[in-house]
Amino acid sequence: MIQINNLIKSFEETQVLKGISTIFEKGKTNLIIGQSGSGKTVFLKCVLGLFEATDGDIVFDNTSLKSMDLKTRALLRQDIGMVFQGSALFDSMTVEENIMFPMKMFTDADEDEIRDRANTAINRVNLIDANHKMPSEISGGMKKRVAIARAIIMNPKYLFCDEPNSGLDPRTAILIDNLIQEITQEYAITTVINTHDMNSVMEIGEKIVFLENGLKQWEGTNREIFKTDNEAVTKFVYSSEMFKKIREIYIKESN
Amino acid sequence: MKTLTHIGQYVLMIQKTFGKFTKWNVLKILIVREIDDLILGSLGIISFISFFVGGVVAIQTAINTDNPLLPGYLVGFATRQSIILEFAPTFISIIMAGKVGSFITSSLGTMRVTEQIDALEVMGVNTYNYLIFPKIAALTLYPFLISISMALGIFGGYLACISGGFSSHADFVEGLQLDFKTFHIVYAFIKTFLFAMLLATIPSYHGYFMKGGALDVGKASTTSFVWTSVAIIIANSIVTNLLLT
Structure with missing residues (x-):
């Protein structure tokens, strides 16, 4: 909390x-x-x-x-794990190295253990065949997945x-x-x-x-x-017609 | 006031660089990578420039001292002195401010723009030590680069003189050995080491504290080159006054 x-x-x-x-x-x-x-x-x-x-x-x-x-x-x-807007992956490292980075920096775990943990995180975020790719070689969605995997590898609170x-x-x-x-x-x-x-x-x-x-x-x-x-919330959230309609339907249904 | 703020921030940056150290297992890889990028990556251009500028210095000296009353060994002597005392340590450092300095500023600036430095900070990494210390460590090898520059500069001068018929082998070698003072080499390496520290830290400062977007990375690189060159010239003047007068 x-x-x-x-x-x-x-x-x-x-x-x-x-x-x-x-x-x-x-x-x-x-x-x-x-x-x-x-x-x-x-x-x-x-x-x-x-x-x-x-x-x-x-x-x-x-x-x-x-x-x-x-x-x-x-x-x-x-x-603390953090996922940045632009993913903030380290350009000079592969996907796997990016994910392994926090563990390499802050734990005394050996290479195999770190790799195992990285692979668990990679599987958790459903990244397929990307371990050895550089960040510049993967799509925006994949970058976000790598950033999430890097953020959770240390089991953050x-x-x-x-x-x-x-x-x-x-x-x-x-x-x-x-x-x-x-x-x-x-x-x-x-x-x-x-x-x-x-x-x-x-x-x-x-x-x-x-x-x-x-x-x-x-x-x-x-x-x-x-x-x-x-008023401030409704102005911001329901600025589009689509969301206005969704709101109307929701209110009707809940009544 | 703004200049004082920059100087204060620069001093604090250096202090923090030697603060909490990164794990040795990680740091050694970073240092090796920086040696490859900053030192080995500059070997080609430094060798090329030194060899040809050494040749030109020797030819210019020979052409401008063709009075028969002047001794034949003068060309070798002047080439040695200008290359060891000024060309290799100072002018190569200014060239390096363009090559290595821009590289350092743009790489750190890009890391700042793309939030990679923020990502390191959030993880609890001492970003100063992680990013700047390996560059300082790598550039402690800069005097080796300057030794190569000195050797190739003199060799270039020798080849240009002999092949162009400006001097004989005996005269050139006599000039090289004439009135040789070991302290001149010490002086050259003292300032080379000082320039290496400036080359590592000033561009790092401009990259690390960069604000803005991609366009500002280019601007920061240019500013970094200008300030590193200015600092090298000022430091050269101070060190020369302190050690040679």
Whole structure:
């Protein structure tokens, strides 16, 4: 579980996050949604520790990030898996080497053991015949799978994904969403996903946090988002006619 | 103020580079890879430039000192001095600022743009040590490259003189041996080592702290080349004043 308490982040005079509090529960896919510039990426980077929060606190399973010394923070990072928007695979390494990298860096396991674990992760994300390919030789969807495999090889407690299905075709995007949700439940991970994708919101949003101008405007589940009257949320989520119709049908059926 | 910020950030970067060390099993592979990219990969161009520039230096010296009152060994002497004292350590370093410096800046800049550095940081890797230390370690071998440059430069000068009839073998060799001071070699290697550190760290700074997109990677490479060259020229002037005057 990750608890965020009144998180504030400023860059010089500009306050980007204006006091956000929420809880991301274990074994659930937690989604952060909002328009571009709403503060989603800054929020994610603060939680990850890539940006130092100006004020407020982030608590990882009862341990406050503020109270952690550098050594504890470094250990915490080994419990974190991250899937970047552009996958962030290391260009100079093969797919297999990319996935093996965290274990090579942080464990004393021998080469065979690391390779076994990598192959387990590769099978889990359904990557076929890609072990010895370079990142430049595989498709966008495969890159995302490699990034997920690399993120889960250390059995992380927390998984962060920054727009995991951006740039993917709708079918692959759904496959990636489902894969993340399955992994979250299977390994009981606390997963936080930054997304713009409304399909993801509807499909895997077990908890949704809506940000606008650095403030949390709304939070709830993918069922509750259909019923909400919050103007900011409805403007953002139901901006397309298709989603408006889906909402109408859902409300009719539930009545 | 901005310059001071850059200098402060550069010093902190070097301090962090020698902070938490990467596992030796991983680090040794990175160092070998950097030696291959930065040192062995530069051997061809350095040899080519040194050989031909050595030849041109010797020919120019011979043409401009054709007064019969001047001794015949002057060409060999001048070629040796200019190559050992300045051409090999300083001018090859400026060429390397273009070749190796741009490579370092663009590779780190691309890693920054594609979030690969962020990915390393999220994992808890000391990115300074992981990315910059292997380059510094590899460039400690830079004096070997400069030794080859010195040898080939003088050999190029010798061949150009003999084949062009500008000097005799005996005169050229006499010039090479005349008034030879071992300290000049020491001086050349002291500054070579200093330049190697500048070549490793300044382009790394420009790549590591790069902001923006693909276009900015190109801009950062150019800026890195300019600042590395400036730093080499200034360092050359300081070291020469300290050691030779």
